[in-house]
Amino acid sequence: MHLAPSIHLFFFLLFAIISLQVQAQDSEEICLSKPDDDRPISRVYHFLNTKFCQPAVWFDDFFADDRVTEDARAGTSVRWKNDFSYIEKDGFKYESKIDAKFNLPKVTKRLKLIIESEGEDSLFDLFPKNSDEVENNIGLRYDIYAKGYSSFNIKATFKPKIEARYRFTYPITLNTVSRITQKIYQQTELTGESTQFDIDHAINTHFLLRWTSFAEFERDHAEDTSIWNMGTGFILYQYISPTQAINYTISTTATDTPRSFIDNTLISLTYRQNVFYEWLYYEITPEYNWYREYQQSFEKEASIRFRLEIRFDNF
Template sequence: MSRWIVSTSLLASLVVHSAQAEEQNGCHSQPLEDAPVEKAYHYLNSKFCQPALWFDSFFVDDRITEDARAGTSVRWYNDFIYSEGGDVDYSTKLNARLHLPFASKRLKLIYESVSDEEFFDFFPQDSEELESALGLRYDAYAKGYSSFNIKATLRPRIEARYRFTYPLTTDAVFRLTQRVYQEKQETGEITDIDFDLSLSDDFLARWSNFAGYNDDLKGWEYGTGLTLYHYLSQDQALQYSATIAATSEPYNHYEYSQVSITYRENVWKEWLFYELIPRYQWEREPHEKHTEEANITLRLEVLFNNV
């Protein structure tokens, strides 16, 4: 099973790469039409011609959506997961950001499928942990290299997030994101640090790191990951990733790691996407041996921006 997944992913990568016929732009950093644009990131992109904005827009990364100031966005995706051993699982997730009429453009009504695991966005997690949360987000500040917003949901949860993005060179960008949150009786913080390196017009490398503490766990969770983005055309891209997450409780040990390839394509309509994600993953519970599994995910996604 694992050999078949690896062979399939490599073959798909070669096929889509050889099928490129569209003339490439000198800089792929220009955002997709109607894609949400984070102002500080757009400033860096337009000045230094970084491809990160294009990739984050195309893959609908949180680095874009968390700072999007304009319009309305609705994202609904459905995952069909075939695992080693023949098991088939299904999960669905809905995220929406709605501009409130007669209110400040800084204020958004949000609906999110969230996880009890604070690092859900950094690593894939079991869909059974998902819960829905309705709330409000206020974009208090977004200028130059910095942005700040506050989010409150009916979970109940309140979170403040600050982000600082700075160009180290014309090809390298540093990003710091700090979150502080209160959920029921739990208080915690999460720090994310990213380094983006533009290798060429078609390739972007990203090194992502996080560390988080909450008084419920009374310990640290931390992780690191490498991602390589590959531009194929305006409608196609590849993402190669390897990540590992660990915890300090009850002792320092890794909890989850994975290697994967994501092929994403916009098909038929501008709002319809699909992804193929072959993945090999390892998990470990305290005082137990690790388990490993190969799986492949088919994702069907509907994405509306500025509706």
């Protein structure tokens, strides 16, 4: 399927405008924090606690990545996302989603009330998803442990679903950090686990490269079936100013059902800006998908999304 000429022209103009905005910005620096000594515990402390200094943590916070909001150190956060999308095959579409985490201090600071879009996490920011799969969900999260290299929490929702998540972060060098996230979950007749591995490398004070790979296994006891899904991808983050940033994404996913094959490849760009108020953001995301069913040829689909987001945080 070929894109209409008007869509090609729109994409070209969008990329041109964003490029001009980037070139017009002052070369304002963001800092690369360095610990006072070279001990591993000092490097970990600076990586995890200088939120607006280290590029990886700054970008995760600016793009509201779940590496910040899911970590046990995070406090109350609210995101109200309003997406206006144009999809080549389906036309215009509007979605409104709320993701929120509230501390319950009178009970314990470790316990949080959560409202989230099921399936909306860092994996699905990087890898393609079917928007029909995203559903709002309510539950509780208990942050059991958060110290040094690692954090561990348990989440239960009214879907019903229970999930345990462990995250381990280790700095390889001052500019390169590795991270592994392990999740195990049970949802009615479905048992699953996922393993996610990240490497972040700060190229300089304005660019961060992230490589993410995951493998996910699910067992459906009702139908006596199981499935493996896996994927790998890269995100290049670009700092423009304290209120502007871009990420460039390329990723691919595969499944083993009915046989092993690549089922989706994605390229996209997201321009994000904080405007007017510290809690108001907007995003523009053009993307292009190649997807297919087993033994079918790839189909192509272009889309563009405008997001208006209201965000409140109290970490």
